[in-house]
Amino acid sequence: MRRFLDRTYDAALWLAALTLALIAVLVLVQILGRLADRAARALALPPPGVTVPSLAEFGAFLFAGAVFLGLAGTLQAGGHVRVKLLTGALPETPARWLAALVCLGGAALGAFATWSSALQALDSLRFGSVSYGTIPIPLVIPQAVMTLGLALLCVALLDAMATLLRGGRPAYATSEIETGGERE
Known part of the structure; x- marks a missing residue:
């Protein structure tokens, strides 16, 4: 199960990176198109x-996809900001329980956000909602990606909580130690 979860988090990170690369390609095409127009005008052609029609919308939807798909993998890599004033001052066992409780609270908030996002995506699907740009984009697509990213974050938080309750060190803590973000 550990291997499956790690591969899932990694796959989501790769998809997030791919969406950012796609934004770069779309912007590059737009820039090259403008340069070609200027060069043609300069040569009286x-x-x-x-x-790229609807570039702003495509870019916004792709960026939102990158952010939400990257949440779980970023948590695993210890990339989210965590304030450890209280857990750092507590003995190991109470700190572990508090960290598990915080993971549970985060997962509960994430589950609510996932549920709300899923309802919004289902409404968009049911009503056939599309964006207002030159190219109408079905809104269910970016909303489904957002829902998937939130669901993966919930899984990652529950994964970290389970690891803490079993007495292990969650991936985010291991990553922080390896990068020098936390002392043992």
Whole structure:
């Protein structure tokens, strides 16, 4: 199960990276199109008119996908900001229980966000909601990606909680130690 979860978190991170790369490609195409138009005008030729319609919407949806798909993997890598004033001052056992409780609370909030996001995606699917740009994008697509990212974050938080309750060290704590973010 551990291997499956780790691969799932890694796959979500790769998808997040892919969406960021896709944003870069779309922006590059738009820039090159503008440069080609300017060069054509300078040479008194008709501009080719290469543009990416709805670039702002595509970019926004892809960026949201990158953020939400990256949540679980970033937690595993110890990349989220955590304030450890209280857990750092407590003895190991109470600190472990408090950290598990915080993970449970985070998972509960994440579950609520996942549920709300899923309801919104289902409504968009049912009503056929689309974006207002030049290219109408079914809103269920970015909303489903957001829901998936939130669900993976819930799983990662429950995973960390279970590891803490079994007496282990969650992946985020191991990553923090390896990068020098926490002392043992």
